[in-house]
Amino acid sequence: MDSIRITGGKRLEGKIPISGAKNSALTLLPCALLTDEKLTLGNLPRLADVDNFSHLLNQLGVSTSVAGVKKGEVGRKMTLEAKEIASTVAPYDMVRKMRASILVLGPMLARAGESTVSLPGGCAIGDRPIDLHLKALEAMGAEIELAAGYVKATAPKGRLPGGDFSFPVVSVGATENAVMAAVLATGRTQLFNAAREPEIVDLCNLLVAMGAKIEGIGSSHLIIDGVEGLHGCNYEVMPDRIEAGSYACAAGITGGSIELVGARPHDMLAITNGLAAAGLAIEFTDAGMKVSAHQPLRPLAISTAPYPGFPTDMQAQFMAMLSVADGQSFLEETIFENRYMHVPELRRMGADIEVHGRSAIVKGGLPLTGAQVMATDLRASMSLVLAGLAAEGDTEVLRVYHLDRGYERLEEKLSAVGATIERVSAG
Numbered sequence: 001m002d003s004i005r006i007t008g009g010k011r012l013e014g015k016i017p018i019s020g021a022k023n024s025a026l027t028l029l030p031c032a033l034l035t036d037e038k039l040t041l042g043n044l045p046r047l048a049d050v051d052n053f054s055h056l057l058n059q060l061g062v063s064t065s066v067a068g069v070k071k072g073e074v075g076r077k078m079t080l081e082a083k084e085i086a087s088t089v090a091p092y093d094m095v096r097k098m099r100a101s102i103l104v105l106g107p108m109l110a111r112a113g114e115s116t117v118s119l120p121g122g123c124a125i126g127d128r129p130i131d132l133h134l135k136a137l138e139a140m141g142a143e144i145e146l147a148a149g150y151v152k153a154t155a156p157k158g159r160l161p162g163g164d165f166s167f168p169v170v171s172v173g174a175t176e177n178a179v180m181a182a183v184l185a186t187g188r189t190q191l192f193n194a195a196r197e198p199e200i201v202d203l204c205n206l207l208v209a210m211g212a213k214i215e216g217i218g219s220s221h222l223i224i225d226g227v228e229g230l231h232g233c234n235y236e237v238m239p240d241r242i243e244a245g246s247y248a249c250a251a252g253i254t255g256g257s258i259e260l261v262g263a264r265p266h267d268m269l270a271i272t273n274g275l276a277a278a279g280l281a282i283e284f285t286d287a288g289m290k291v292s293a294h295q296p297l298r299p300l301a302i303s304t305a306p307y308p309g310f311p312t313d314m315q316a317q318f319m320a321m322l323s324v325a326d327g328q329s330f331l332e333e334t335i336f337e338n339r340y341m342h343v344p345e346l347r348r349m350g351a352d353i354e355v356h357g358r359s360a361i362v363k364g365g366l367p368l369t370g371a372q373v374m375a376t377d378l379r380a381s382m383s384l385v386l387a388g389l390a391a392e393g394d395t396e397v398l399r400v401y402h403l404d405r406g407y408e409r410l411e412e413k414l415s416a417v418g419a420t421i422e423r424v425s426a427g
């Protein structure tokens with residue numbers, strides 16, 4: 001298995017191009033199921049999750065073709081065409097590789113009148129049930145059956161009538177599935193307490209470009225009037241705010257200065273507020289934004305929350321950065337019950353972090369030292385890369401496949417700003 005080797009202690013300076021957002025790509029790709037016309041998505045990140053998703057779509061009968069990318073160009077362009085749905089079953093061997101596979105449930109049901117998807121099961125960061133996806137679809141008229149580890153959703157009259165649903169807990173994925181199912185319903189759907197993440201705005205904008213009728217985009221009350229059919233279009237995936245935030249933390253932890261080219265600061269206010277409170281200077285530039293650190297960093301108190309709150313997907317990276325701050329930080333993880341698995345590994349690198357239930361106390365200021373470390377999820381892995389960039393000596397981050405799910409050309413981007421980092425192939 002490949003690993004990432006880092007020799008720490010370099011101040012990072014320069015520009016990093018920000019890729020298309022993983023979490024946006026993973027909800028835009030299944031929209032191809034909603035039309036028999038061609039959908040072309042540009043700025044798609046080159047990530048394992050995107051490849052896996054397109055393989056899943058291929059199994060369902062969607063043809064995919066990727067346009068050549070010129071050297072130095074970020075992202076790629078994929079054209080997807082679902083002339084017919086060949087199969088309405090998303091099998092376990094695909095879903096277990098990638099939880100986001102559940103996002104084919106809503107659009108396949110809307111287009112084909114039925115959809116069978118393997119239950120994703122839990123994952124390293126928590127149980128992650130899909131009850132709200134199912135309840136929302138039921139409220140819109142779907143019949144749901146669970147058997148042999150699969151969920152089967154059916155629209156009794158071929159198309160869903162639509163209906164109202166209020167989410168008891170804000171869920172990004174359940175909102176996405178409900179929106180994708182509602183756009184081809186025969187009637188109106190209203191979603192209350194819907195997630196408002198920028199990736200959901202991106203999804204709604206794509207659907208509107210395909211001919212959907214959606215009001216309230218960007219708010220927690222979405223009103224969707226179903227239409228007879230959707231058409232194809234060309235659409236660009238939004239920039240990845242979590243990737244941008246992660247590289248901002250790389251500037252913070254190394255006392256460096258990085259311009260995040262292509263980042264969209266207005267989608268990242270909770271992140272930039274956190275960076276500024278930690279003492280980083282933030283400058284909006286024509287190309288994106290530039291973050292510059294003046295160490296020592298200040299400690300913070302952060303609690304994760306649905307958008308526009310502080311994203312859970314940035315908690316691990318901030319924790320790594322705050323381990324070098326001058327004082328004690330408090331973090332609270334409110335979204336996932338098991339999202340501190342980077343803590344024991346950060347401790348092995350010299351960080352002083354205590355966890356009490358969903359809270360963590362980071363006593364900053366101790367020197368970090370390189371070590372062989374591994375993590376069980378994507379953002380935890382990134383926190384170890386960040387710690388490695390600041391640590392004295394060599395760090396080897398194992399299980400690189402987690403990073404490959406969400407960071408396009410990580411070593412290349414960090415090397416370009418002065419990091420000593422390489423991928424070591426296990427051969």
Ligand SMILES: CC(=O)N[C@H]1[C@@H](OP(=O)(O)OP(=O)(O)OC[C@H]2O[C@@H](n3ccc(=O)[nH]c3=O)[C@H](O)[C@@H]2O)O[C@H](CO)[C@@H](O)[C@@H]1O
Nearest residue numbers: 023026100128129130131132133170171172173174335336
């Ligand atoms: C591919 C993608 O976009 N992944 C993101 C998405 O995950 P995902 O869509 O899985 O996360 P959700 O927003 O659904 O989860 C939020 C909370 O709701 C709970 N829940 C969710 C669904 C459900 O049916 N029942 C239920 O109880 C979850 O266990 C969790 O505690 O949003 C998360 C929260 O911002 C991010 O960390 C992930 O990076």
Ligand SMILES: C=C(OP(=O)(O)O)C(=O)O
Nearest residue numbers: 023099100313378379406
């Ligand atoms: C938790 C994440 O992703 P996923 O929902 O795809 O597991 C993430 O991007 O941090």
